[in-house]
Amino acid sequence: MKYMGNKGKMLPVLGEIISFHSKNASKIADPFCGSAAVSWFLAETTDKEIISGDIQSFAVARARSVVERTGALDPGSILKPWFAKARKVVDSVASHFPNHLKSIEPDLTDPALIKHVVLQSRKFCKDVLPTVFQDFKGAWPISKAYGGYYYSPAQALIFDALRQTLPSDTARRKIAIASLVEATSRAAASPGHTAQPFQPTDSSAKYIIDAWLRDPWALVRSSVTDISSRSARTKGRGVIGDFTKSISCLQAGDLVFADPPYSDVHYSRFYHVLETITRGIEFNPEGRGRYPALIDRPSSAFSKKTEALAAAKRLLENCATKRLQLVLTFPTEGASNGLKANDFVLIGKGVFSDIQIEEVSTDFSTLGGNKKHRDARQRCGESIISFLS
Numbered sequence: 080m081k082y083m084g085n086k087g088k089m090l091p092v093l094g095e096i097i098s099f100h101s102k103n104a105s106k107i108a109d110p111f112c113g114s115a116a117v118s119w120f121l122a123e124t125t126d127k128e129i130i131s132g133d134i135q136s137f138a139v140a141r142a143r144s145v146v147e148r149t150g151a152l153d154p155g156s157i158l159k160p161w162f163a164k165a166r167k168v169v170d171s172v173a174s175h176f177p178n179h180l181k182s183i184e185p186d187l188t189d190p191a192l193i194k195h196v197v198l199q200s201r202k203f204c205k206d207v208l209p210t211v212f213q214d215f216k217g218a219w220p221i222s223k224a225y226g227g228y229y230y231s232p233a234q235a236l237i238f239d240a241l242r243q244t245l246p247s248d249t250a251r252r253k254i255a256i257a258s259l260v261e262a263t264s265r266a267a268a269s270p271g272h273t274a275q276p277f278q279p280t281d282s283s284a285k286y287i288i289d290a291w292l293r294d295p296w297a298l299v300r301s302s303v304t305d306i307s308s309r310s311a312r313t314k315g316r317g318v319i320g321d322f323t324k325s326i327s328c329l330q331a332g333d334l335v336f337a338d339p340p341y342s343d344v345h346y347s348r349f350y351h352v353l354e355t356i357t358r359g360i361e362f363n364p365e366g367r368g369r370y371p372a373l374i375d376r377p378s379s380a381f382s383k384k385t386e387a388l389a390a391a392k393r394l395l396e397n398c399a400t401k402r403l404q405l406v407l408t409f410p411t412e413g414a415s416n417g418l419k420a421n422d423f424v425l426i427g428k429g430v431f432s433d434i435q436i437e438e439v440s441t442d443f444s445t446l447g448g449n450k451k452h453r454d455a456r457q458r459c460g461e462s463i464i465s466f467l468s
């Protein structure tokens with residue numbers, strides 16, 4: 080999944096370092112699990128119990144879908160009944176309109192009309208759909224907050240219907256939620272991440288059209304097929320909350336893989352759409368990004384310049400006090416939260432008996448980019464630091 084700071088590409092090196100230092104561990108914690116790329120890899124390739132944590136619930140939902148299950152599942156057993164129920168909901172809502180889905184699905188054939196089409200879609204989701212929803216049970220957070228912005232009205236309705244009709248069996252439900260997170264991420268009409276939707280300008284028209292034409296059913300199907308084929312070798316668990324909560328599940332000799340934020344902007348600003356699909360709760364959207372209220376967005380000391388260094392100290396001291404091994408990755412040069420890899424090394428010198436450093440070159444994300452770098456990726460050095468007790 081596309082995620083700021085996703086360590087998927089670093090796994091060949093990172094995996095080897097983590098495996099080497101976790102020989103005597105029975106558990107490995109990934110307390111900043113994000114996209115879950117590292118948690119999944121460790122669950123699938125080691126015999127350790129993986130503890131995956133994050134302050135954002137969608138990240139833990141992604142991790143849980145694999146780390147908490149030890150056998151593959153048949154994707155058809157998830158998709159067939161789930162899609163049938165969701166289609167019924169979509170059809171019932173659509174039947175309130177004269178041309179059924181046609182009224183909900185905007186005409187995207189002419190880029191010159193994009194402004195008109197987008198504004199009409201927004202009005203439709205704000206004024207028309209909520210009246211129809213009154214005849215139905217359930218929550219419609221994607222349609223009400225993001226319909227006509229990140230998603231076409233039809234896409235938003237399908238995502239809400241899928242969220243309302245999740246499988247009741249626990250293992251299948253976890254795969255379904257994780258797949259919805261991935262599908263909503265892939266379908267979003269926004270540059271890079273989901274901080275703000277594309278605005279209907281001449282230059283953005285093609286991006287909106289491209290995104291609004293993505294098929295939610297196909298995206299969910301592909302993600303369910305991938306996730307259900309994966310499983311952990313040993314059953315682990317997901318933990319929503321601050322890193323200390325995941326670390327508290329470990330005993331002396333276990334290992335922590337820490338990939339804390341390097342940005343001075345909170346992750347929750349960029350990923351509220353994924354948090355919304357996971358929570359399934361309606362809210363009053365605020366600002367250009369259609370955010371939930373600030374109080375409902377997870378915030379991190381690592382993303383506050385004045386608190387980041389103290390958070391780094393807490394992390395290292397917490398691990399050292401519990402006599403845990405710690406493998407930490409962080410940009411070598413200064414990151415926007417004011418920290419650099421060497422700050423962790425300096426803190427670690429007082430509290431760990433040995434520190435080993437490996438430098439790798441990697442892409443990193445600049446949070447959706449700016450006008451010069453639309454692709455939002457730059458090359459930079461990442462340090463993998465092993466703190467050994």
Ligand SMILES: C[S@@+](CC[C@H](N)C(=O)[O-])C[C@H]1O[C@@H](n2cnc3c(N)ncnc32)[C@H](O)[C@@H]1O
Nearest residue numbers: 084085086111112113114133134321322338379
């Ligand atoms: C650099 S990303 C991790 C990326 C992840 N390793 C991957 O491969 O996708 C940092 C993550 O830390 C989470 N986070 C921020 N502050 C946290 C805290 N105090 N405790 C736990 N998680 C936190 C963010 O929500 C974000 O998902």
